[in-house]
Amino acid sequence: MRPSxxxxxxERFRLLIARRLGLQFEDAKRAWLADLLVRHAESAPCDIPTYLARLECGAARDEIGALAQELTVSETYFFRNIEQFHALRECVATDRLRARAATRCLRILSAGCASGEEAYSIAMTLRDMLPDPSWxxxxxxxxxxxxxxxKAQCARYSSWALRETPIDMQQRWFRRDGSNLVLxxxxxxxxxFNERNLHDDDSEWWPSDFYDVVFCRNVLMYFTPQGARSTVARIARALAPxxxxxxxxxxxxxxxSQDFHLRHTHGTFYYQRKNPRESAAADAQPEDTCLSDVTSPMISRSEEGADDWVEAIGKAAERVRMLTAQAMLPSSRGTASSAGCDSHLGRVFDLFREERFADALGLVQALPPESAQAPDMLLLNAxxxxHSGQFNPAEAACQRLLAIDPTNAGAHYVLALCCEAAGDQIGARGGHQRAVHLDPGFAMPRLHLGLLARRSGDLDAVRRELGQALLLLQRExxxxxxLFGGGFNRDALLALCRAELCASAGVL
Ligand SMILES: C[S@@+](CC[C@H](N)C(=O)[O-])C[C@H]1O[C@@H](n2cnc3c(N)ncnc32)[C@H](O)[C@@H]1O
Structure with a gap:
């Protein structure tokens, strides 16, 4: 950092960037931010406190744009993640065309469009899909x-920007001009195109129930958690149900957010806004999907501000550790009843550890209804x-939990185990993929994806999934x-992973 x-x-500058742009920078970036601050204050020209004060009072709109040029990452290309464009064409657009039959207008938003490749890819994808010219x-x-x-408005690109563009699209929609391709x-x-900040709650850009589809790809990852949450809330509001x-x-x-269903088609994940009725009735069962090849029930999150389940289970484990420690003290033996539900949970985990699943299940099911419906209890029950081989009730318990907390990766994982037990490999793969998508650090679904891939002879997937599982299991x-290891401890699961990897290598 510059000594001056x-x-x-x-820190004031970092906070301001988070508030005005929603962008998050770690401590390691302080020196870089200091350098940026000095350069921009010098070219203003003014001293640093004056420069910061101008930004803070919202007077320097152009300056925010100038900072954005240096603070944001604008990497993009045509048809990035092309499977999403397949899903757009074959599922999403057909669904929205049906929904908009009365108004005959489809409205799409590319939020964080960079130099325009994403928005133009959408236009090329949907171009021939409108039923007639009145649309x-x-x-x-x-x-x-x-x-x-x-740059987006110029619509001139290098061939590198078209590296994933299907050849027929290149031939149809681009002409060469020197080293450039012109759209x-x-x-x-x-x-x-418009210059806009996703953090401005500008009603012109966020009218209620307005857009049919929003692309907001590779943008949220740079935002503060609060910035990402408020942006997603704005998007949810502006999307039509x-x-x-x-x-x-x-x-x-x-x-x-808890406003969306998770959809999974064409090897990709995307989201569909729930109807307000569904959002309100979080305890209702998930509806059947409206798209024929969608496999997932839904996704979002438990109540605002509630812990996510990893945290919840972490806390439960902590309670168990405390209870176990207490139970070791002779004077406290037999007094666990005062801890009510906590002692119950402690006993359940003990039985779990001893692989006495039926006894543990008996205890969970003896809980009063208000405790039994808590998300971590539903997950434990499922x-x-x-574990006890009761897959139909396990599936029902998962569905109840997903109706409350659709982003619960554990529930998707247990649901996938139920599919495996029923011989439904496609359903199982989908469930494990959803669990991984929701929680990329979750080792067990990776292990199962590897085992499923081995069964189907997909050796690339075996190596990829088991390799990941091996890494994740070490720090799981x-x-x-x-909860999810099926009675195996960490060492046994690691050994299983290694053995399967070796066996698959022998096949090569
Ligand atoms: C990595 S690019 C993604 C481009 C495109 N969506 C894609 O996935 O290929 C991220 C873009 O988000 C824009 N961005 C970042 N913060 C923004 C904000 N607060 N408002 C609007 N755009 C923002 C950046 O300027 C950048 O062009």
């Missing part, structure tokens, strides 16, 4: 970075039922292994 910049000023397709595209918006006016005309949201491959809504939370 005091740490409190850099209108409007694609709005917004980005914070003014340089990116200018056809028909596609350009379908997209309206039943409208769709595409996120980047590494983004999930876990912990961010896991115990699955102990309580999760206890």
């Amino acid at each position: 910049v005091e740490l409190p000023l850099v 209108e397709l409007v694609i709005h595209a917004i980005d914070l970075n003014p340089a990116m918006i200018r 056809d006016d028909t596609i350009r005309a379908a997209v309206r 039943g409208g769709f949201l595409f996120l980047g491959h590494t983004d999930t809504l876990r912990g961010l 896991a115990l039922l699955a 939370d102990a309580s999760r292994l206890l």
Whole structure:
């Protein structure tokens, strides 16, 4: 960090960036932020406190744009994650065309559009899908970075930007001009670009129930948790009920929203806004999906501010540790009843550890109804039922939990185990993939995906999934292994992984 910049000023700058742009920077980036602060104050020109004060009072709108050019990552290309465009064409658009038959207009938003490749890819994908010329397709595209918006409006690209573009699309929609490829006016005309900040709650961009589809890919990952949550809330509001949201491959809504179902088609995940009725009645059973090849019930999160389940299970494990420690003290033996539900849970975990699943199940099922409906108890119940081979009630318990907390990766995992038990490999693979998508650090679904791949002879997938499982198992939370390890401890699961990997290597 430059010696001339005091740490409190850099912190003020970092806070301001988080508040105005929603962007998050770690401590390791402080020196870089200090350098940026000095350069921008010098070119303003003013001293650093004055520069910060101007930004804080919201006077320097252009300056926010100038900062955005340096603070944001604008990597993009045409047809990035092409399977999402297949899903857009074959499931999402057909669904929305049906829903909009009366108004004959589809409205799409590319939020964080960078230099326009995403919005134009949407336009190329949907171009021939409108039933007749009376239909209108409007694609709005917004980005914070003014340089990116200018580039998008020029619609001139290097061939590198078209590296994933199907050849027929290249031939149909681009013409060469020197070393550039220029996009056809028909596609350009379908997209309206605007410089906008996703963190401004601007009613012009976020009218209620307005968009049919929103793409917000590879944007949320740079946001603060609060920034991501408020952006997703804005998107949910602006999407028509039943409208769709595409996120980047590494983004999930876990912990961010309870307003969406998770959809899984064409080897990709995306989200569909629930009807307000469904959002309100979180304790209702999930509805059947409206898309024929969708395999997932739904996704979102338990009550706002509630712990996510990893945390909940972590806390439960902590309670168990405390209870176990207490139980070791002779004077406290026999007094566990005062701890009520906690002692119950402690006993359940003990029985779990001893692999006395039926006894543990008996205890969970003896809980008063108000405790039995708590998400961690439902999960415990579902896991115990699955461990005891009672797959139908386990599945029902998972569905009850998913109706309350659809982002519960553990419930998707147990549901996948039920599918495995029923010989439904496709359903099992889908469930494990959902669990991994929701919680990329969850080792057990990776292990199962590896084992399923081995059964179907997909050696690449065996290596990929078991390799990941091997890494994740080493640092997997102990309580999760206890809950989901099927009675195997960490060492046994690691040994299983290694043995399966060796066996698959022998096949090569
Ligand atoms: C990595 S690009 C993603 C481009 C495209 N969505 C894709 O997935 O290929 C991220 C874009 O988000 C934009 N962005 C970041 N924060 C933003 C904000 N608060 N408002 C609007 N755009 C933002 C950046 O300027 C950048 O162009």
